[in-house]
Amino acid sequence: xxxxxxxxxxxxxxxxxxEACIDCGGCVVACKRTxxxxxxxxxxSISTMxxxxxxxxxxxxxxxxxxxxxxxxxxxxxxxxxxxCENAPCVSVCPTDSLFKKENGxxxxxxxxxxxxxxxxxxxxxxxxxxxxADEGAAKLxxxxxxxxKCTMCEERQDVGKGPACAEECATDALLVxxxxxxxxxxxxxxxxxxxxxxxxxxIFGEDAEAF
Amino acid sequence: xxxxxxxxxxxxxxxxxxxxxxxxFILFFSGYGLMFNxxxxxxxxxxGGSTGVTAVHRIAGLALVAxxxxxxxxxxxxxxxxxxxxxxxxxxxxxxxxxxxxxxVLGMADERHPNARQFAxxxxxxxxxxxxxxxxxxxxxxxxxxxLTISGLLIWSKTGVMQYFATKTAAMAFxxxxxxxxxxxxxxxxxxxxxxxxxxxxxxxEVKAFIPRKLIPEEHADTDHDSTxxxxxxxxxxxxxxxxxxxxxxxxxxxSVLVGSIFDEGYPVPRELVVGGGPTDLLLTVGINVGILxxxxxxxxxxxxxxxxxxxxxxxxxxxxxxxTTDGGQVNxxxxx
Numbered sequence: 001x002x003x004x005x006x007x008x009x010x011x012x013x014x015x016x017x018x019e020a021c022i023d024c025g026g027c028v029v030a031c032k033r034t035x036x037x038x039x040x041x042x043x044x045s046i047s048t049m050x051x052x053x054x055x056x057x058x059x060x061x062x063x064x065x066x067x068x069x070x071x072x073x074x075x076x077x078x079x080x081x082x083x084x085c086e087n088a089p090c091v092s093v094c095p096t097d098s099l100f101k102k103e104n105g106x107x108x109x110x111x112x113x114x115x116x117x118x119x120x121x122x123x124x125x126x127x128x129x130x131x132x133x134a135d136e137g138a139a140k141l142x143x144x145x146x147x148x149x150k151c152t153m154c155e156e157r158q159d160v161g162k163g164p165a166c167a168e169e170c171a172t173d174a175l176l177v178x179x180x181x182x183x184x185x186x187x188x189x190x191x192x193x194x195x196x197x198x199x200x201x202x203x204i205f206g207e208d209a210e211a212f
Numbered sequence: 213x214x215x216x217x218x219x220x221x222x223x224x225x226x227x228x229x230x231x232x233x234x235x236x237f238i239l240f241f242s243g244y245g246l247m248f249n250x251x252x253x254x255x256x257x258x259x260g261g262s263t264g265v266t267a268v269h270r271i272a273g274l275a276l277v278a279x280x281x282x283x284x285x286x287x288x289x290x291x292x293x294x295x296x297x298x299x300x301x302x303x304x305x306x307x308x309x310x311x312x313x314x315x316x317v318l319g320m321a322d323e324r325h326p327n328a329r330q331f332a333x334x335x336x337x338x339x340x341x342x343x344x345x346x347x348x349x350x351x352x353x354x355x356x357x358x359x360l361t362i363s364g365l366l367i368w369s370k371t372g373v374m375q376y377f378a379t380k381t382a383a384m385a386f387x388x389x390x391x392x393x394x395x396x397x398x399x400x401x402x403x404x405x406x407x408x409x410x411x412x413x414x415x416x417x418e419v420k421a422f423i424p425r426k427l428i429p430e431e432h433a434d435t436d437h438d439s440t441x442x443x444x445x446x447x448x449x450x451x452x453x454x455x456x457x458x459x460x461x462x463x464x465x466x467x468s469v470l471v472g473s474i475f476d477e478g479y480p481v482p483r484e485l486v487v488g489g490g491p492t493d494l495l496l497t498v499g500i501n502v503g504i505l506x507x508x509x510x511x512x513x514x515x516x517x518x519x520x521x522x523x524x525x526x527x528x529x530x531x532x533x534x535x536x537t538t539d540g541g542q543v544n545x546x547x548x549x
Binding site for chain 2: 097112141146
């Protein structure tokens with residue numbers, strides 16, 4: 001099995017191996033520590049589904065397989081963050097072009113253009129857009145969301161050859177970073193699979209979703 | 213009702229028209245600041261940046277809701293309101309006028325139908341005060357405002373519709389609907405400004421929208437005219453060039469906003485469908501700013517219309533005072549509906 005971070009920089013993608021995630025919160029802490037994210041904000045969070053439930057017989061820790069068979073996948077933890085989608089819905093709906101997909105593949109938000117309309121929040125299937133200032137001052141008074149904040153996939157770290165802080169910190173290598181092909185191959189090697197349905201995979205990887 | 217063609221708004225309507233126009237102008241300036249934020253960067257900055265411009269748009273949106281509620285209540289509860297509502301209903305004559313107008317344009321009719329002759333200087337005995345085109349403007353404006361208000365409120369407060377809203381398709385639908393309606397309405401308002409500010413008989417502003425009909429004399433001093441006396445008006449020397457310049461600006465503004473909404477990604481056109489970019493952006497920036505200039509001129513003209521009302525009222529007061537002094541009687545303030 002490879003490390004979670006397989007390659008960085010241009011065309012690098014980030015994707016969770018939910019069967020490896022143990023909900024330790026290491027990624028959340030690493031992100032906060034690296035980017036000085038305040039206590040009540042987070043750019044990555046772990047959603048634990050069916051907490052305490054056992055999967056269908058023989059399918060514990062095989063969530064994707066269970067889902068494909070229409071069986072109960074049992075307790076499953078999914079690290080949720082911006083996956084810098086190939087067909088990013090947030091970019092499509094942004095009225096001020098503050099969200100855009102850069103040529104190197106990163107989806108970036110330009111703070112000075114964001115008007116806090118929260119269309120991106122409605123459009124993103126993964127709940128990535130965060131609005132930490134939504135309850136403050138003018139934003140609260142007028143019902144806007146303030147400025148949107150989300151995972152940057154640690155672009156600055158990747159520029160100098162390091163992996164995203166969350167993936168580097170993950171004790172179980174549940175956050176995979178690399179090209180779509182590398183991620184698909186690694187999941188296959190682990191006997192794991194994508195937890196998301198084909199529609200979500202098409203959004204995240206575009207044509208490369210076929211690799212999974 | 214006067215036999216003159218220009219005194220058809222009550223005091224309530226003139227006040228409402230002014231408030232609605234001001235509110236709609238503010239909605240346009242803030243809405244198009246959001247929509248064309250790159251071309252109108254200065255407008256966004258003037259309105260306090262991203263937070264300021266959304267706050268202005270939402271406050272003006274609330275004011276619009278208040279104005280609409282007030283107007284509906286007035287139409288329902290006052291006899292003048294109910295009467296005005298009956299007046300704007302389309303009748304068989306209006307349908308006939310529309311058909312005859314089409315025929316007239318195609319050379320298949322000798323003249324326009326009386327219900328289409330809004331600006332031709334006829335007496336109210338000859339033609340209705342509101343043509344089918346005038347009624348159409350009210351219909352279109354009302355429907356657009358209603359739809360923009362509903363979609364705007366849904367976009368603003370997502371709580372109730374979140375279950376339907378939390379998909380890219382739903383978000384796009386709201387965005388495109390609100391944005392495209394805004395574009396259509398902007399074009400309509402630009403044309404409205406040109407039509408009513410630069411008509412040769414009314415230039416530079418059509419005062420019937422600003423001076424209540426009770427302040428307009430029922431008859432001219434000389435009542436021997438065959439028509440309203442419109443033929444005796446002299447054309448302002450500046451009308452020719454002013455109308456040409458304003459016409460060009462209006463066309464550039466309308467075309468630019470329309471093209472901009474197709475070229476500009478995101479709102480209301482998604483990135484996947486975007487065309488253009490590059491050097492065309494400069495032309496669009498100029499064109500869209502020209503459109504905003506037309507709106508500014510419109511707002512200035514409507515303020516000028518109100519100034520004319522104030523001057524007219526003062527003139528009437530002075531005349532009344534002069535008469536009272538001569539008669540030794542009481543000065544009566546003009547009252548209105």
